Amino acid sequence: MGDKKKTRKGSPPIKVYCLPDERDLIEANARAAGMSLSAFLLAVGQGYRITGIVDFEQVREMARxxxxxxxxxxLLKLxxxxxxRTAKFGQSTIRALLHxxxxxxxxxxxxxxxxxRPRADP
Structure with missing residues (x-):
C-alpha cells in the first residue's frame, strides 16, 4: 500500500464554543476579509494578521x-x-465618447x- 497524503479534512477538527454574537462577529470578519470561516480561523489561529478588506461598495462602483x-x-465599435445607427455621429460626438x-x-x-486585497501576512 502506498503512503496516503495527509489532508486537513482527514485530520481532527478544533472546536470553538462561542456565543451567537461572537460567531456573528467572526463570520462578518471572515466575509470582510474575503475568506471562508474555516480559512479565516486557520489563518488567524496560526498567527497571521489579516491586513485588509475589500470595500464591497467600491467593488460595486467598479462593476458599474x-x-x-x-x-x-x-458605441465606438458601431x-x-x-x-x-451611428451615421449622425460627428467628430465632436466621437471626441466626447473618447473623453x-x-x-x-x-x-x-x-x-x-x-x-x-485581503491577505494574511505571516
Whole structure:
C-alpha cells in the first residue's frame, strides 16, 4: 500500500464554543476579509494578521464603471464599422465618447488603487 497524503479534512477538527454574537462577529470578519470561516480561523489561529478588506461598495462602483466602459466601447465599435445607427455621429460626438472612456478609466483606476486585497501576512 502506498503512503496516503495527509489532508486537513482527514485530520481532527478544533472546536470553538462561542456565543451567537461572537460567531456573528467572526463570520462578518471572515466575509470582510474575503475568506471562508474555516480559512479565516486557520489563518488567524496560526498567527497571521489579516491586513485588509475589500470595500464591497467600491467593488460595486467598479462593476458599474466597467459596464459603462463596455457600453461606450460598443458605441465606438458601431461607429468604426460605419453602422447606420451611428451615421449622425460627428467628430465632436466621437471626441466626447473618447473623453468619457478616458474619464471612466481614470475613475476606475482611482478606485482600484484604494481597494486593498485581503491577505494574511505571516
Amino acid at each position: 464603471i466597467n459596464g459603462d466602459l463596455g457600453r461606450l466601447g460598443g 461607429w468604426l464599422t460605419n453602422d447606420v 468619457r472612456i478616458e474619464s471612466s478609466q481614470n475613475e476606475l483606476s482611482q478606485i482600484m488603487k484604494s481597494v486593498v
